[in-house]
Amino acid sequence: MSNFQYFMPTKVFCGKDIISKNKSLFGNYGKKAFIITGKNSSKINGSLEDVINALNESEIEYCIFNNVEENPSIETVETAVEIGRNEKVDFLIGIGGGSPIDAAKAIGILINNPEYNGYDIFTAPPLASLPLIAVPTTAGTGTEVTPYAILTDNKARTKRNFGQKVFPEIALLDASYLMNTPDNITINTAVDALSHLIEGYLSIKSNLLSDSAAEKGLLLFWECIDALKDKDFSFEIREKLLLSSTLGGIVIAQSGTSLPHGMGYALTYSKNIPHGKANGLLLKSYLELCGNNPKVKNILSILELNSLDKFGQFILNLVVKDCSVTEAEIRNYTKSMISNTSKLKNHPGEVTEKDIYEMYITSLL
Ligand code: NAP
Numbered sequence: 001m002s003n004f005q006y007f008m009p010t011k012v013f014c015g016k017d018i019i020s021k022n023k024s025l026f027g028n029y030g031k032k033a034f035i036i037t038g039k040n041s042s043k044i045n046g047s048l049e050d051v052i053n054a055l056n057e058s059e060i061e062y063c064i065f066n067n068v069e070e071n072p073s074i075e076t077v078e079t080a081v082e083i084g085r086n087e088k089v090d091f092l093i094g095i096g097g098g099s100p101i102d103a104a105k106a107i108g109i110l111i112n113n114p115e116y117n118g119y120d121i122f123t124a125p126p127l128a129s130l131p132l133i134a135v136p137t138t139a140g141t142g143t144e145v146t147p148y149a150i151l152t153d154n155k156a157r158t159k160r161n162f163g164q165k166v167f168p169e170i171a172l173l174d175a176s177y178l179m180n181t182p183d184n185i186t187i188n189t190a191v192d193a194l195s196h197l198i199e200g201y202l203s204i205k206s207n208l209l210s211d212s213a214a215e216k217g218l219l220l221f222w223e224c225i226d227a228l229k230d231k232d233f234s235f236e237i238r239e240k241l242l243l244s245s246t247l248g249g250i251v252i253a254q255s256g257t258s259l260p261h262g263m264g265y266a267l268t269y270s271k272n273i274p275h276g277k278a279n280g281l282l283l284k285s286y287l288e289l290c291g292n293n294p295k296v297k298n299i300l301s302i303l304e305l306n307s308l309d310k311f312g313q314f315i316l317n318l319v320v321k322d323c324s325v326t327e328a329e330i331r332n333y334t335k336s337m338i339s340n341t342s343k344l345k346n347h348p349g350e351v352t353e354k355d356i357y358e359m360y361i362t363s364l365l
């Protein structure tokens with residue numbers, strides 16, 4: 001228990017009006033910012049305007065790339081990198097869900113290392129990024145406190161981690177930006193956060209500190225269960241979901257994710273199933289696979305779902321099992337997952353091809 005490392009260097013600030021209250025921080029990272037965001041939501045929820053006001057008041061120049069799609073591709077990253085290099089930006093501000101913040105991590109690496117381009121990022125040695133400030137507007141990925149960025153690799157026809165490590169310098173959390181999130185996005189992202197807490201807690205790389213974060217994150221999630229069932233999201237609930245997501249990020253920054261994430265990427269790439277929903281559909285069968293681990297009992301007890309069946313019903317109440325996947329497709333996904341050593345190694349114990357196949361079958365058919 002005492003033999004572990006813990007590293008999470010991101011400074012986290014949380015509260016209403018957190019951007020304007022901390023606008024003096026932006027000047028620490030340079031004279032020109034590159035804002036990376038999605039197509040619409042940051043304009044609507046006020047986060048983009050708050051960042052622009054803070055930059056103007058601090059007399060920091062900026063340019064904006066607002067074309068990051070869900071599950072961002074390397075091609076999108078390349079387009080933004082070209083703009084950022086021409087504009088000679090000093091630092092990045094990623095605003096939005098996991099997609100723009102992850103894209104910003106890759107963009108920061110490639111702007112800072114002009115000898116590398118696009119797909120090189122997966123195979124390059126460890127590289128330093130430009131500084132990144134993260135403003136999450138979904139409560140799911142926890143990317144504001146993880147070193148990972150999940151990109152769509154159209155050559156390998158899947159999603160994968162970019163192989164670099166970029167912790168944001170600062171994470172600015174204000175649940176006000178999440179107030180008008182549509183129910184389906186709120187729920188899918190909350191299930192993503194739950195998956196991080198569960199996979200990270202069960203990971204072979206978990207330790208005392210990540211377990212403390214996971215247990216607190218699960219407790220916060222439990223406090224939101226009725227709101228999730230009723231789709232009734234007050235500011236307090238939004239803030240709890242956001243903090244549970246950030247705790248999930250703190251957990252997986254240490255422990256990584258494992259089977260549900262590795263197996264879910266194929267569903268997102270080939271069936272367009274949102275990331276959180278894909279994980280959620282696989283979670284109950286993953287807990288069954290981990291049945292002998294005493295931590296499974298802890299998870300169910302914190303969530304006050306006293307059996308795996310109750311857990312399964314709770315998840316299926318949130319995410320509908322409506323994906324049309326064939327048995328032949330499942331055999332292909334299984335083959336690809338059994339070679340995904342980066343995810344398999346985080347599971348405590350051996351996993352066979354049959355285990356993965358059966359997890360897919362019981363979860364999806
Ligand atoms: P997302 O793909 O960033 O965004 C999903 C949708 O939500 C978009 O349509 C977006 O609109 C909208 N949206 C964002 N904030 C909103 C708000 N406040 N109100 C209304 N709509 C809002 O979703 P995500 O689930 O946060 O991120 C998923 C990505 O993160 C996946 O690629 C996943 O693999 C990755 N991920 C990364 C990590 C990590 O540690 N790096 C961990 C888990 C998952 P706009 O496009 O208009 O902004």
Ligand code: ZN
Binds near residue numbers: 141192195196275279
């Ligand atoms: Zn995730």
